[in-house]
Amino acid sequence: MEATVTNKGKKGLIRRFAPYFKKYLWILIFDLFCAALTTVCELALPIIVQQITNRGINDLASLTLSYILRIGGLYIFLKLVDVGATFFMASIGHIMGTKIETDMRRDMFAHLQKLSFSYFDNTKIGQLMSRITTDLFDITEFAHHCPEEFFIAGIKIIGAFVILCTMSVPLTLIIFAVLPFMLAAAMFFNKRMQAQFRSQRQQLGEINAQVEDSLLGVRVVKSFANEPLEEKKFEEGNQRFYNIKRLRYMYMGGFEASNKFFDGLMYIVVVIAGAIFMMNGAIDPSQLVAYLLYITTLINSIHRIVQFTEQFQSGMSGVERFFQVMDAPIEISDAPDAKDIGIVKGDVTFDHVSFKYNDDGTEVLSDIDLDVKAGENIALVGPSGGGKTTLCNLIPRFYDTTAGTIRIDGKDIRTVTLKSLRDRIGFVQQDVYLFSGSVFENIQYGKPGASKEEVIAASKMAGAHEFIEGLSNGYDTYVGERGVKLSGGQKQRISIARAFLKNPPILILDEATSALDNESERIVQASLEKLAKGRTTFTIAHRLTTIKNATKILVLTDKGIEEAGTHQELMKKKGIYFDLYKSYQEMTADTE
Template sequence: MQLLKKFIRYYKPYRAVFFLDLVCALAVSLVDLAFPQILSILTKTFFTEQPDVIISGLLKLGVALFLMYVIRTLCRFYITYQGHVMGAKMESDMRQDLFDQYERFSFSYYDRSNTGEMMSKLVSDLFDISELAHHGPENIFISAVKIIGSFVLLLMVNVPLTLILSAVVVVMVVFSLYQNRKMQETFMDNRRKIAAVNASLQDSLAGIRVVKSFANEEIERRKFETSNQQFLVSKESNYLRMGIFHSGNNFFEGMLFLTVLVAGGYFIARGTLSATDLAVYALYINIFINPIEVLIEFTELLQKGISGFRRFTEVMETVPEIQDAPDAKELTNVKGTIDYKDVSFRYNDEESVLEHINVHVDAGRSVALVGPSGGGKTTLCSLLPRFYDVTGGSVCIDGQDVRTLTQESLRSAIGIVQQDVYLFGGSIQENIAYGKPGASMEEIIEAAKEANIHDFILSLPDGYDTYVGERGARLSGGQKQRISIARVFLKNPPMLILDEATSALDNESEQYIQNSLDKLAHGRTTITIAHRLSTIRNADEIIVIDNDGIRERGTHDDLLAKDGLYAKYYQMQFRNN
């Protein structure tokens, strides 16, 4: 019932269409029920009149029936057209809600979730929900009207025969309910398996360059084949249950006709039922069975829709781990003073990544974090914009705990340049403008100039309208990095995080990028993560972090003079160079 209430909520904006759809469904059902009754009445009255009377009345009868079926046709058109549109709109609403929910989740959700599975919930699951949203109420309502209406009319023809018929129907219903429960289990398994197929496909295609560089197409083929075969096995199990369900119900439908024929013949022999009434009874049996067949066929759609909606609600009911506090404030008049106060952090139930870290950065100053991979440098930076929340201590900006600030205002004040640059499908102009939606072309060009990428863009055939390809595949690493820097220039934040922004570049590209980063960092509070120690010599403070926490801190010259861990890293790096 809770699931049903959540589903019904999506009908609310379309109540007028929904109720008119049911009115049309009622009209269609009444017309279908009326024809055998009209035939029965005409057989006993009108068709017993003189030929002249019959011929003169046929025109009126034909016009009345014609109008009746015109109304039925218009109602059927409305049901098919507007009913489907309503379902599509509900699907669109659910898809938007699901996407918005995905956007609310913090990094930790994506750390443990697969993109392919999330896309499966967003696309294929919701299509089945849309079909259920349209056909569900309509099929149930039409079937209910026809079953109840035809049952009443059958009772009017012959009560004993109808009661015998009811016994067969009861057995049929019990069988259907049992098989229906079994089918639901297989449909849920189908959902999980197709999500695994999507996940395997997304993983393989996203990493296709790595796949081909290692000539591992066969490995990927086998991985996909495994998930694909598991889905096939699940579908086979599903179709087995469907086969039992449909064939069993077809058998019971045959038993209904058999019951009518045998029991009807018996009542005719006893003189309690006329042959004419049995013929009318047979017409109503067809009307009685047809909605049962519709409900049987609808069961597959129902199970698909329910399993899809259940997966949908699982996501919608997941509480985002990072949320604005009820009394969260806007971060305004940002100076950029940063404080990590006794900060500790762990991922879920894993071992601690950070323990009792204390760092102070004055506004406009620069701090560099160095140390081995896995020491917690990127994690420390991720706590500042609240991509994760501390498990101990606090992170403050201008004396305000970041957990007391709205996420939007907090992240708007921080620019991030990462090693792994992500460019969206679209033009160079659109990717730079991502740093400030609605920016003018002049602002975009100025940002590109600041990032030393303007001249390169103008050398392209389409200039700023050049399509970058998926994830920027048409550009080099240095070109993508400078576009990402232009984005941050356009954003113009008071605080900056540079996460190994030059470590994956060649020396020439690094020099270009470093000049752009130096210009970007000027006058901003900057935290830099670097493996190339040559890029951080001028930092106001360098902090050496490893798995045991902060090991050393000071300026470049101070740390070299200490001849400690930093000096060891520096000598190793430049000796290798």
């Protein structure tokens, strides 16, 4: 569930966001210095106009050409300072904001890499894509303008107040008495705009997730001619997004309209009250002109804050959603005294291991005891939901056990570094994931930095070299999004080549041939048998004929390991495995 930002929470977010300025503190300080210079230059103009007007009305003879040129030269100098300061703020200040955005995106990606499978089990990838891209776009403007705009507004309001008080305290107090009402109206609409902006961000993430789901499954959509269904689903989400933005802009309209009203109110207060004060001799005409100019400065400052409000809401929403990801706990990490696992023979022991997922609390594995010797080929069979994949996912610590211990060569896997543990374990899965890139890059992923000779050798062992050479550009052939340009058998052999290149002592085969046709299965099965030779192998089997030669077959159900033995031993028992095997034979006979 999304966290909401209260006023206290907003202050807390800003405090947490502030350390990102630390690396760029001197840039920020100079940016604020430049902001102060531009503000001083702006505040100086009404004083200059007042001085000229005062001399013109009260002592026209003193308004000499020399005086006018001196005043004009001073203003030109101030304007040149203003131009230089503005250039720095608009260029280097924005670059600072971009650097902060880049740092935050780097930190978020690094944090996502550390999160466990359980986080991704419960989070839509489209939402995460939105957070790491769109949500951080506004950080550049927010990081730059947030301190700058408030600093400028503070100087202008305080500076104008002090200067105007030197002319007439009562008139100044009358003018500034309007500001609290203006602020109250702004806060009223601001609060509602912020709520709508948060909803907008959330719904945008939902749209991203829906689009990603639909486009990745475009072949399924087209095969069922369900384009109208997808369009309808998208239109519903798109319409919700429209309704959120429409309401947000209604509040924005109220926000700006109220500011327009208070603009006019402040001008008319100055004109009427100023005229009365001037009639009574409390101020002179030049001071009334200065008041009007300072009111313009004040209103322009408020307008800039109004314009910045949208950036502020966008930035705060992005910061909030950034920290929602950063606050996701890293459930699986290295122990403080974790050591490299070193050379691994491949003995794997499950000692009273139990496991349940956090979301529903249902126990998937209960009190599993298993002792696997190096080089053994262990096959896992049983009904869906029996925990076969979960058991294998516990070995590389994709999830942590809720009870019991897993040891490799006698070492508790929680006492060794995750990298060294996972470096010693190879995976070949049913759903092969190929990255967008070349065949060579996808195989090399098993051992980053491997030479082309090593990649080719691994491909030959996987039985993939021949078909790769037959591709349009050989090993440099682009495989497409998720390997869409290759057949299932070809993708599987590339994943096996990747595992050969990694050369792990422990291997996990997760139904690696179940989605293949008979011919592809025969080729891939031969590659898998070659890959498994001499390694401790866990095979999750769907096609039971592929595991007849396993060292030991485990029948895993929701009650735990119900049967264990070789194919021949289990067939003689005529238990669960016997029934599964007979059913499989009958099913395959029916399909032939």
